Amino acid sequence: MKHHFDVVVIGGGHAGTEAAAAAARMGATTALVTLREADLGVMSCNPAIGGLGKGHLVREIDALDGIMGVAADQAGIQFRLLNRRKGPAVQGPRAQADRTLYRAAIQSAIRGQKAVDVVQGEVVDLIQAGDRVEGVQLADGTVLRAREVILTSGTFLRGVIHIGNERRNGGRMGDKPSIRLAERIDDFGLPLGRLKTGTPPRLDGKTIDWSKLGEQPGDDDPVMFSFLSGKPVARQISCGITATTAATHDIIRQNLDRSAMYGGHIEGVGPRYCPSIEDKVTRFADKESHQIFLEPEGLDDDTIYPNGISTSMPVDVQKAYVRTIPGLEAVQIRQPGYAIEYDYVDPRALDRTLAVRSLRGLFLAGQINGTTGYEEAAAQGLVAGLNAARRAQGREPAFFERTESYIGVMVDDLTTRGVAEPYRMFTSRAEFRLSLRADNADQRLTPKGIALGCVSEARRRAFGRKLEKLETAREMLQQGTFTPNQLQSIGVNVNSDGVRRTAYQLLSFPDVSFDDVRMLDEAFAEIEPDTATQIAKEAIYANYLARQQRDVDLLKKDEAVAIPSGFSYDALPSLSNELKGKLSRTRPESIAQAARIEGMTPAALALIVARLRQDE
């Protein structure tokens, strides 16, 4: 076994596997240390990848040649494009995954990376020399030396599982927590907080009366995650739909004091956007029913994940209330729902590469940074993995900007604003969402990935071919112009204003399809369907994008005004003490980042800019 690596990654969850794969693609020798090798790629909660905002992240990971999108495509047993009827900017690909197939796909992707050594073991200590982390120590005494270490221990740091008033230490159901590592992290003086999340009971599918339930099939034309995937490989299935009843709500209300979350047993803050059933019944008291999706956990597994009823009620209450739900009258619970409370590190302690500012050689990624969700974890793993490898190789950092990616939005949100509750991605978090679409993630990020050196030759070639086709088609559609008469003759509703329009401009009309446009010129028949679909999506936003580009340029100008890491806010007498404190804690790296700190004012920004000019 090797004992010296460029990068050591602690944790083989979604952040850890993506981090290790990214570091290896960059040519760094990498050790991936995890408690159980067989658990690489385990989904702790729902067996699904993607969704609104989250699907965008998966596409971006894929554009940079990451592993999550390909694994989700290989394991997907139901694909749905969410918000299909809305504009492409807010559409999010989602797939129900077979847990076993997903784990197998992640494990095969990791084994396919020759530069990664998987090491099974518990990391109990970080080796420190001065203000630098230089490796890790395992519980059996093994020491692994590394130029850079990435910690991705998820919910395991001082994890406590709650079911009613019963509490036990655990990283997730069936796993021990990382207590020794958490104690070691205390020594580093990192700002720690407590968060919580919950999961529903798992049900025995054989005891569900499916004949009573609504059915939710997947899409007829599945949209895959990876830009390199064709069609689903696994058999496709439907999910069931049911809902809570007045009787369900009565039982929950009567037992609220026995819920871990409501009985005062948990101090951590939970995800507002992923509420427990106790939360829903209390916060939306006038709602008579809440929808539940019954999601199969796999093709050869009849365990069912009831999406929508995560809980920390005692087991007897869980048993009673699930049986008040139509179709579940005789259901058996295979594993009770539970809440988990865990330590997280305030991500404002990190820079934009996800490196700890106060300690060299240490990166943090995933749920440990206060996020929730596989996709958020994987995207951070990618950022940390790329940057750890680059730093180990003595190369410049790789930054992701808000203007180019959801990854950039998330890293910026975390490192400048911190988290008040578990952070999850939404399309509304991205101010430039018209250009940051899931469909164009490759055009936004694959060139960057090629420049960084993390994209394989096969993807580079496939992307080059796609880009060529898009450019040829765009040119073709923008060349000739057509009179209103010509357009009216093919049924397009335009004013007789004498204005000639290109076929490309026409595609931004709400009621014009690419098939209409094909009637204008025989040459357009050469444009392949995939290229046509992509062009039609970008053309919808062409007018808005020109306007948005001006905002992007302004923000980029502000991003370019760097604030040195040692900048003294105390030396600005007119700055309020509150802002001085916030700026000193957050240490923004640019004026744009400073502007996003809560409570920041234009006057305060002007003071900082003026001082920066003086110091030039």
Ligand code: FAD
């Ligand atoms: P994890 O996937 O937890 O991986 C951590 C890894 O670190 C594990 O492989 C573990 O073995 C390893 N590890 C830990 N300590 C050590 C150590 N000392 N040495 C070596 N290895 C170590 N997300 C949602 O989006 N929606 C939800 O509703 C939701 N509910 C959840 C409910 C529960 C109960 C849990 C546990 C998680 C839930 N999640 C939910 C979150 C989702 O599972 C996580 O966000 C995601 O898995 C985080 O990925 P990660 O890589 O950061 O951590």
